[in-house]
Amino acid sequence: NAGVMQNPRHLVRRRGQEARLRCSPMKGHSHVYWYRQLPEEGLKFMVYLQKENIIDESGMPKERFSAEFPKEGPSILRIQQVVRGDSAAYFCASSPNRGVDQPQHFGDGTRLSIL
């Protein structure tokens, strides 16, 4: 999974706190995708961003969750007022362009645990 960098790898938060997850895409990739994975499940799409734009956030909860991909710096997935149900692995993927012939490459994820 070299290339897509996510940090932190593990994050522990208490209920009500905020969680910030960072993703730096592969060099040359300007399209970023966030997915959530619960134990024993496949990945579920959350949001798709290009630089400075949210393209598709249909998989992201309307409340408490937000994402950004600024002109400079990594993409950020932000979860406010975390609850126990937010515990999951969050993966970021990137691709050079948008299209079915542009496979997504994934980072190693951030494992979020809510106490």
Next chain:
Amino acid sequence: GQQLNQSPQSMFIQEGEDVSMNCTSSSIFNTWLWYKQDPGEGPVLLIALYKAGELTSNGRLTAQFGITRKDSFLNISASIPSDVGIYFCAGPSSYSGAGSYQLTFGKGTKLSVIP
């Protein structure tokens, strides 16, 4: 929404044996992707299939895009211990719009190899 059903859910095989797993959907997919996930890591793309009937190999791995566009198969020949992991099929969700790349994942097939 679209769903991908993978079978078997898990399998235990002896080192050196061949492995076969499949993925089915009630709706048509125009691209099939196979990923492998090792514990604590993100999914790694193994094979991408873009045409119905396509048969593609990657070393000891072979995958096929079903003629009906509703299924795909992954075969691993002469398994070795490092093949252990979870294998996911995935494809772009058709409802997410032209050019979009929102992936739908199956729940995975967990492979264990007995030395």
